[in-house]
Amino acid sequence: MPARLGGRWRRLFAGILDIIIVSLISSPFTYQTYGTILDIESGVFVRIPIQHTLLAAVVGFLYYWLLTAFWNGQTLGKKLLHLRVTDVSGQRVGVGQAALREVATWVMYATCCLGWIDLAFILFNQRKQALHDMAAKTLVVDT
Template identity: 70%
Template sequence: MRLGGRWRRLFAGILDLVIISLISTPFSYRTISTVTGSEGFVAITPRAETLLVAVIGFLYYWLLTAFWNGQTLGKRLFHLRVVDLGGRRADVGQAAIRELVRWVMYITCCLGWIDLAFILFQSRKQAVHDIAARTLVIDA
């Protein structure tokens, strides 16, 4: 197994975020509204719409990773794939753990950056969510 490159993994992730944004836009067009207060503009984010966008993102990553040969659309375009440590397709549970850990780290202040930094310094190029789920990202 040849590990997927860090740059390709980054660009695949950016493409996936763009795709999620396009999918979730109809549900989030009112997510941020502004009101004028005595100290200027204040942004308010309704929680129901924000939660819906988070669910869409979670389902996108989880379902595609679990049922589409370990690939999201971004990973497929950049020839990457998520597998278990033995090189077999990641199962549904591993894909769910991988995404749960990722989402918890991203919504927790600054831990998303730590999750990504692990890819730079870890010998198997694993982020924290990969370590938790016992997965690798390899060349497809």
């Protein structure tokens, strides 16, 4: 018998917990510096802040990808709320499948407003799949 699909609310709260955890882990890798550019209109050099977040993004990607691939399809948030990611047949996700799931997620979030559309699919899809789940052929199920 296939596992029961994970609830939408528990999935939301697991995601919020994961965002908090990733924020805490990656915050030391986010920093701000300043650059100097020439303001063409005034002819004056001005300082502008530059936010460096690439390392923080790498930490976040690795968190989701590696935990999903090697920790029974669970991030810490999913484990706390008794959820896990499986393939559509209920089997454990592979390393490549977990990577595809995260790449699809990150591409959609980096593209204007597609992250919200990705999440909205959970509400209307019978299998409670977001677009990144469909791309990677995964489900979020109860443990």
